[in-house]
Amino acid sequence: MILPFSIVNPLTRIEVVRQLPQPGKVLVRERDNVETFQLVAEYTPPPQFAIINVSRELAVPPKKLSPYLEVAVGDAVAEGAVLASRGGLGGRACRAPFAGTVTGSGRGRLLLEAPSRPVQLNALVPGIVARVLPGEGAVIQAWGALIQGVWGNGKEVFGVLRVAVRGAHQSLRAKKLDASLQGAVVVGGSSCDEEALEQAAEMQIGGMIVGGVSPQLMPRLMEMPFPVVATDGVGKVSMSEAIFKLLRSLEGREAALSGRMPDLHRPAWSRLGDVERPYVAVPMPAQNGTVVDRNTPLTLGSRVRALRAPYMGMSGVVVDIPPGFVLLETGARRPCVKVDFEGETVLIPYANLELLL
Amino acid sequence: MTEEQTIESILVADCGAVNTNLLLLERVAESYRFVAQAETLTTAGAPWNDVSVGVVHAIWDLERITGRKFHANGKVIVPREGLTGVDAFVVILSAPEPLHVVLAGLVPEMSLESASHAVASIYASVEAVLCREGGLRSPEETWARTVRDLAPDVVLLVGGVDGGASRPVMELADAIALGASMLESDRRPRLIYAGNAKLRSQVTKLLGEIVTVDVVDNVRPTVDTEHLGPTQALLEQLYIEQRLYKLPGVDTLSVWSRLPLLPTATAFGRVVEYLWHREGRQERGVLGVDVGAASITIAACQHGELALSVHSQKGSVYGALALAEDEGVAALQQWLPEEMNAAQILAVLYNRALKPWTIPQQLPELWVEQAAVREMLRRAMREARTIWGGSQEDALPGFDPILVSGGSLVHMPRPGQILLALLDGLEPTGISTVLLDTNRAAPALGAIAGIKPLAAASALDAGTLVPLGTVISPVGKAHPGEGILQMRIIYEDGSTLAVEAHYGELELWPLLPGQRATLELRPNRRFDIGLGAPGHGGKVQVMGGLLGLVVDGRGRPLVLPENPEQRRHRLQRWLWDVGG
Numbered sequence: 001m002i003l004p005f006s007i008v009n010p011l012t013r014i015e016v017v018r019q020l021p022q023p024g025k026v027l028v029r030e031r032d033n034v035e036t037f038q039l040v041a042e043y044t045p046p047p048q049f050a051i052i053n054v055s056r057e058l059a060v061p062p063k064k065l066s067p068y069l070e071v072a073v074g075d076a077v078a079e080g081a082v083l084a085s086r087g088g089l090g091g092r093a094c095r096a097p098f099a100g101t102v103t104g105s106g107r108g109r110l111l112l113e114a115p116s117r118p119v120q121l122n123a124l125v126p127g128i129v130a131r132v133l134p135g136e137g138a139v140i141q142a143w144g145a146l147i148q149g150v151w152g153n154g155k156e157v158f159g160v161l162r163v164a165v166r167g168a169h170q171s172l173r174a175k176k177l178d179a180s181l182q183g184a185v186v187v188g189g190s191s192c193d194e195e196a197l198e199q200a201a202e203m204q205i206g207g208m209i210v211g212g213v214s215p216q217l218m219p220r221l222m223e224m225p226f227p228v229v230a231t232d233g234v235g236k237v238s239m240s241e242a243i244f245k246l247l248r249s250l251e252g253r254e255a256a257l258s259g260r261m262p263d264l265h266r267p268a269w270s271r272l273g274d275v276e277r278p279y280v281a282v283p284m285p286a287q288n289g290t291v292v293d294r295n296t297p298l299t300l301g302s303r304v305r306a307l308r309a310p311y312m313g314m315s316g317v318v319v320d321i322p323p324g325f326v327l328l329e330t331g332a333r334r335p336c337v338k339v340d341f342e343g344e345t346v347l348i349p350y351a352n353l354e355l356l357l
Numbered sequence: 358m359t360e361e362q363t364i365e366s367i368l369v370a371d372c373g374a375v376n377t378n379l380l381l382l383e384r385v386a387e388s389y390r391f392v393a394q395a396e397t398l399t400t401a402g403a404p405w406n407d408v409s410v411g412v413v414h415a416i417w418d419l420e421r422i423t424g425r426k427f428h429a430n431g432k433v434i435v436p437r438e439g440l441t442g443v444d445a446f447v448v449i450l451s452a453p454e455p456l457h458v459v460l461a462g463l464v465p466e467m468s469l470e471s472a473s474h475a476v477a478s479i480y481a482s483v484e485a486v487l488c489r490e491g492g493l494r495s496p497e498e499t500w501a502r503t504v505r506d507l508a509p510d511v512v513l514l515v516g517g518v519d520g521g522a523s524r525p526v527m528e529l530a531d532a533i534a535l536g537a538s539m540l541e542s543d544r545r546p547r548l549i550y551a552g553n554a555k556l557r558s559q560v561t562k563l564l565g566e567i568v569t570v571d572v573v574d575n576v577r578p579t580v581d582t583e584h585l586g587p588t589q590a591l592l593e594q595l596y597i598e599q600r601l602y603k604l605p606g607v608d609t610l611s612v613w614s615r616l617p618l619l620p621t622a623t624a625f626g627r628v629v630e631y632l633w634h635r636e637g638r639q640e641r642g643v644l645g646v647d648v649g650a651a652s653i654t655i656a657a658c659q660h661g662e663l664a665l666s667v668h669s670q671k672g673s674v675y676g677a678l679a680l681a682e683d684e685g686v687a688a689l690q691q692w693l694p695e696e697m698n699a700a701q702i703l704a705v706l707y708n709r710a711l712k713p714w715t716i717p718q719q720l721p722e723l724w725v726e727q728a729a730v731r732e733m734l735r736r737a738m739r740e741a742r743t744i745w746g747g748s749q750e751d752a753l754p755g756f757d758p759i760l761v762s763g764g765s766l767v768h769m770p771r772p773g774q775i776l777l778a779l780l781d782g783l784e785p786t787g788i789s790t791v792l793l794d795t796n797r798a799a800p801a802l803g804a805i806a807g808i809k810p811l812a813a814a815s816a817l818d819a820g821t822l823v824p825l826g827t828v829i830s831p832v833g834k835a836h837p838g839e840g841i842l843q844m845r846i847i848y849e850d851g852s853t854l855a856v857e858a859h860y861g862e863l864e865l866w867p868l869l870p871g872q873r874a875t876l877e878l879r880p881n882r883r884f885d886i887g888l889g890a891p892g893h894g895g896k897v898q899v900m901g902g903l904l905g906l907v908v909d910g911r912g913r914p915l916v917l918p919e920n921p922e923q924r925r926h927r928l929q930r931w932l933w934d935v936g937g
Contacts, residue, residue, distance in 0.1 A: 002398045002414050004714070023541055046505050046539040051498040104535075109497070111535065150711050215703030234711070235704025264710050265670060265679045276403060294404045307712050309719055330723045332716060332770035351716045 003298050005355040006148045006277075006305065008242050008315075010249070011289035014146045014281045016125045016256070019137040024119075030132050034123040034140060036158045036256070041137045045116040050097050054084045055108025057094040062108030071110070075102045083110055124156055125256045125281050144284040145250055147243055151213060151234060152259025152278030155227035157185065159206030161247065161255045161282065165189035168244035172210060174199035181205050185257045185280070187247045190238040194220065201225065207257040209247065209280060211239030211313055227259035229278040232305075232313035240305055241342065242315040242356060247280070256281045292357045303356040304339055306348050315356060316341035364444040364809045366437050368419075368427060369801035370412045370610065371621060372399050372452045374651035374672075375713045376764060377408075379415035380801045381423070381443070382812060388819045389812040394796050395419040398714055400606070401452045407606030408452060409613075433613040446614045447804045450607070451621035451652065453600035455480040455669035456592070457509040459546070461487040461500070461529045463516035468552065471576040472515045474744050475551070475588040477666040479596045480620060480652060484509050487529060497532040504536025504546065510599055512537075512546045512568075513588070514560065517553030519578045526552050530560050537568050547595060551576045551588045596620060616808060622647070624803030626656040626665040629760060631806065631814065633658035636758070644756035645799070646737075646783065648730055648763040650674035650713045653737040657745060657756070666744050668737040673765040674713045677729035678706045680736075691917055692728035692781065694928040695721055716768070723770070727778055730765050734782030752832060752913050755787035755887040760822065762794035772903040773935030776825055777863075780909050786832050787887020790900055792822040824870055826902035830909040833884035833891060835860035841884045841910055845877040858908035863934040866908075868901035875899075876906075904935065 024043025028034060054069070055062045068084045071077055077096045085093040100114030127142030162184040164176045172188030174195040185207040186200065192210050194217060200208060207227040212235055221228050231243050259278050298304070298318060305315045320338035326347050327333050334349040365384040370377060377400075381393040395418035400411035416428045426441045427434060434442025458481045462469035469488060476483060484507050487500040504512060512533055516526045537545045548568045550560045557572050564570050573587040601607065601618050611618060629645035636643060642659035653668040653676075670676060681689060686702045693702075705725040709715065717723040742751055761767065761779055769775045776791065798821045806813035831841050842858040849872060858864050868874050876899055882892035889895075899906065911931075918924040931937075 002400065002411060004398065004712075023544070049498075049501070049535075049539065051495060051501065051535075053495065113539075151707075214700060215707055216700050218707075233704075234707035235700070264707070265675050307715050308708070308717065309722060311718075312708070328716075328718055328770075330717055330720055330770050332768075334716065349716055349718065351714060352718060 003350070003353065003355050005292075005294065005296065005357050007146050007292055008148070008240070008246060008356045009290060009292065010145045010246055011143065011284065011286060012146050013289065013291050014125060014127070014142045014144055014283065015130060016127075016140045016142075016258075016281065017133075017137065017276065018121055018123060018140060019133060020119075020121060023135045026132050026134065026136070026138060028129045028132070028138050030129050032129045033127075034129060035126050036123060038123050039120050040123050040129070040140070042118045042120040044118045047113045047115050048098065048100070049111065049113045052083065052094060052097070052110045052112060053108060054094045054110055058084055058086045058092050060086060060108075065108055069105075071102050073102055073105055076100070077102060077112070124158060124258065126283055142281070142283040143286045143289050145246060145280075145282040147231065147246060147280045149209070149229040149231045149278035149280070151230040152261050153221045153224060153228045154259050154261070155207075155224070156256070156258040156260060157207040157227050158254065158256050159183050159185045161185050161187065161250050161253055161280075163187040163248050163251050168211065168239040168241050172196045172208070177203050177205065179203055185209065185255050187244070187251075189244070191236070193217075197221070197224065207259075209257065211243075212237030227257050229257060229259050229280065233307075237313040240313050240315040242303070242305075250282050253282050256283070296355055296357060298337065298350075298353070298355060304337070304353045305356050306339070306341075306352060307354055308352040311341065311346065311348060314341045319345060322347075364812065366443045367445045367447060367805055367809065367812060368433065368443040369447045369449065369804055370415070371797060371801055372401070372408050372411065372448070372450045373621070373649055373764070374452050375399060375649070375674075377411040377415055378797050378801075379412065379419055380796065380798055381419060382801070382805060382816055384812070389815040390819050391796060391798055391816060391821055393419055393423050395422065399452050401604050405606075407609070408450075408604050409606040409609040412610060435613070435615070445616065445808055447616055447619075447801070447808065448610045448614050449619045449621045449624045449800055449804045450601055450604065451480065451649065453480070453604045455482045455652075456511060456596045456600060457482055457484050457507070458511045458513055458592075459483070459485045459487060459504060459507060459509040461512060461514045461516070461533060462552070463488060463522060463525050465490055467580065468515040468517070468577040470743075471583045471585065472513050472551065472588070474583065475576055475585045476513065476592060477668075477740070477744055478585070478589045479592045480600070480622065480667050480669045481592065481596065482669050487532070489525065497528060497535070500529065500532035501536035501539075504533050505539045508540055508544045509546045511549060511592070511595060513549045513551060513592075515552045515576050517556070518580060519554045519575050521553055523553065523556055526556055527559060527563070530563050534564050534567050537564075547571065549573060549588065549591060554578070593620070593623065619804050619807070621800045622652075622654040622656075622665060622667045624800040625654050625762065626663050627803035627806050628799045628813075628817070629656035629658050630663045631803075631817065632758060632760065633661065635814075635817070638757075641755055641757045643758060643760070644783075645760040645762065646734065646766075646779070647800070648673055648734055648765040650765060653733060653763075655737055655741040657741065659745070659754070664741070664745050666737070666741040668733075668740065671733055671737060673726065673730045673733050674709050676733045678710045680732065681706050688732050689725065689728045691924065692731045692928065693724050694925050694932055695724060696921070696925065697721055697725065726765075727769065727774060730778050731781045734778070738783055752786050753784055756785060756789055757787070758790040758792050759783070759785060760792050760794060760799060761825065762797060762799045764797065767793060767795055767797065771937050772825055773932070773937035776828070776904055776907065777931060777935050777937055780828065780830070780863075781915065784913055784915050785828060785830050785909075786885075786913055788827065788829050788897060788899070790827050791825040791902065793825045793903070794821075795823050796821070798822075824900055824902035826904035826907050827868070827899040828907045828909055829858075829878070829886055830913065831858075831880055831884040831886050832913045833881070834912055835881065835883065837861040839881070841881045842886065842908060843879040844908070846906065847875040847877070849873055858910045860910050860912060862910045863931050864908045864910065865904060865935065866906045868899070868905040870901050870903060872901040873898060874901070874906070907935070
């Protein structure tokens with residue numbers, strides 16, 4: 001049976017896929033050493049353009065327009081330059097809305113184009129280029145701690161990790177956020193409210209890690225200038241103890257925090273595995289560690305995390321794999337596993353568990 | 358002996374967006390039956406990036422269940438040798454992303470409507486519609502920008518009846534050409550031209566150097582006629598080429614199978630078509646609904662014509678989340694038998710979208726998921742009705758049987774919950790037998806029909822579909838509690854039961870699976886039960902099922918009480934009535 005997994009590991013191989021949203025140019029080679037802010041790939045978006053209806057603006061029929069045109073196809077024009085004009089009483093001028101090149105004309109219209117600025121992608125995690133994805137990006141490999149989250153707001157940062165709460169179940173309070181956290185990746189326990197979020201923006205923190213995010217706060221979280229990553233779910237969810245302990249042990253180290261994730265409205269299997277999920281990566285000088293085996297089976301002693309209420313976010317150890325089916329509160333009968341959540345032993349359906357590797 | 362005749366054992370892999378279902382069909386005595394099933398996660402995405410991994414895991418489960426060997430040396434063993442391997446391996450898929458389509462046309466109620474009907478027959482998402490409606494100041498620029506920014510897989514250009522409008526169609530073509538020309542050549546869309554036949558050469562000349570142009574018959578050759586076949590066939594071919602065969606790992610499955618891969622919706626449609634022919638009743642259609650996490654497929658066969666509508670990204674998980682984000686949670690909240698606030702509902706929807714393979718462990722979460730099925734099914738039905746030529750508000754025509762498939766429905770914990778979600782989602786009318794595809798075998802059988810029709814027919818006839826019950830849904834209005842239908846149930850053993858159904862109630866009477874009964878029906882004169890006209894009754898033969906005989910006396914259209922407390926009370930009572 002395939003069981004989904006999340007990596008929550010203090011020393012493992014970190015593989016970060018740095019992929020452009022559109023085809024472009026890769027700027028590194030395999031086995032290159034790269035630093036956090038080193039560019040690995042770039043692409044140039046399609047040109048900016050405008051179709052200018054000169055005929056309408058000058059009030060001249062398309063067929064009679066040519067005497068009034070002051071530019072021809074191929075001409076470079078500055079912003080505000082006159083493209084066509086009509087003198088006399090009620091004279092009018094048609095101007096370029098931006099600097100560019102006239103690339104087409106016809107039916108009383110001019111087509112103006114201007115090249116776009118290249119969009120660049122940095123390495124984010126210092127390491128070595130393990131693979132080049134031709135025309136798309138590169139896979140950066142490093143060793144260190146890796147924690148995969150479940151939700152992110154699409155942004156990313158590299159900064160020093162700071163823990164601003166005392167426990168995994170505590171939510172982040174505005175009063176805990178001061179100027180000393182500027183640029184830091186702040187660990188916020190179970191959740192954060194709107195007041196804490198605004199204070200975090202005010203203090204210019206680098207990023208935020210919480211256990212769960214309120215669904216109604218999500219639109220605001222998407223607008224935040226810094227990355228926010230939820231490690232365990234949406235709603236009232238505590239941060240998993242295993243994750244909180246690991247993050248606390250990493251306090252003061254530099255971490256890459258990525259809130260990038262696939263579109264939630266489309267089925268995307270990447271949410272199951274080890275790429276394109278939100279993550280916290282803390283690179284270490286070590287050059288080896290455990291390599292996660294994605295086909296790890298569930299056995300007695302496996303570290304697992306519950307994915308649905310009422311145990312969502314709780315991590316524990318498998319203590320029994322009973323045969324047969326168990327009747328759930330909903331009336332469904334499902335195969336279940338007995339898990340010890342730090343003293344409390346409960347039966348959880350296989351479908352609602354993931355391995356912590 | 359031909360190859361078709363020697364096929365006695367067939368393995369079908371149905372790779373859905375969330376789960377991969379593996380079914381083993383074998384000849385047992387004189388008929389074919391499903392003998393084993395295994396289900397696992399679909400592995401088309403990271404970290405596996407290989408859909409065949411999930412299939413192999415499911416095969417291992419199947420080997421454990423049956424004690425036989427189906428996979429060796431990295432492939433499925435075909436043909437069978439004794440009890441090892443199978444005679445044929447069939448693959449159907451709904452796991453790939455839908456085809457991204459931009460529609461371009463002139464009149465929303467005419468050619469664009471026909472274009473959207475054509476697109477609805479495949480797994481596709483309409484990303485944008487380009488037309489002059491909406492008072493755009495610079496439509497060409499907007500259209501070109503849309504094509505450039507969305508970089509769709511396909512632009513379907515329609516417009517103008519044959520010999521009709523030219524200039525507006527060419528303006529659209531111009532803008533599409535401009536937008537496409539700004540994209541790298543490998544990101545440019547394919548253009549399907551299905552508009553005014555007179556403009557074919559002009560469109561091809563203008564766009565042919567920029568994109569690949571396919572010209573097919575006009576979807577709206579005259580004002581009153583719709584001609585979708587060629588466009589639908591081409592779109593399906595493109596979906597198969599650009600999505601099915603490009604899914605990571607599908608090449609491995611293709612080598613193992615050596616049979617063409619098939620979209621699940623197409624396979625499902627074939628079964629519905631078969632059921633219509635089997636029933637052999639010209640006046641009654643057959644309806645199939647397949648509700649999944651990512652999409653809903655509705656297949657209706659009426660007068661021998663199959664209308665297939667695939668509602669991509671409008672399934673019970675991803676579709677419901679998008680609905681709640683766009684419109685708020687009220688549409689879902691109205692179906693909840695317990696009070697839940699917006700934050701609680703949204704949290705369930707988000708967590709389900711993040712982990713779509715999980716199941717609810719608590720009742721409130723179950724209610725949210727079932728509310729999502731009801732509401733998404735209702736919306737899909739409204740859209741489907743326009744494809745059948747009706748309006749969104751029309752009552753559903755009489756269908757018998759109604760086939761229910763898809764994980765979101767069949768995985769509900771209790772049969773009563775499935776039936777109630779179906780009744781609320783479809784609002785059927787008249788008399789319908791409801792067949793439940795508990796093992797999700799229907800699409801598999803549709804695929805098998807392509808290689809061994811006898812096996813598919815035999816398995817369907819041999820009880821692959823579980824009868825949920827016979828539902829009588831009188832159409833009309835009355836006061837709550839008023840008698841609307843008198844019924845005498847004459848069982849096979851000669852015993853009889855005389856009962857009356859009341860307005861506003863859901864009532865169940867016993868009729869076990871495998872049993873048949875004759876019903877003498879006498880509806881109230883204002884109620885139509887599909888036997889000709891309001892008040893018309895008669896004798897009908899019906900079959901039993903898990904829930905027996907059900908009269909849905911809640912009227913059509915189904916109206917829920919506006920008062921939230923009264924509504925929840927009513928929903929709880931209906932759930933109680935059907936044993937949910």
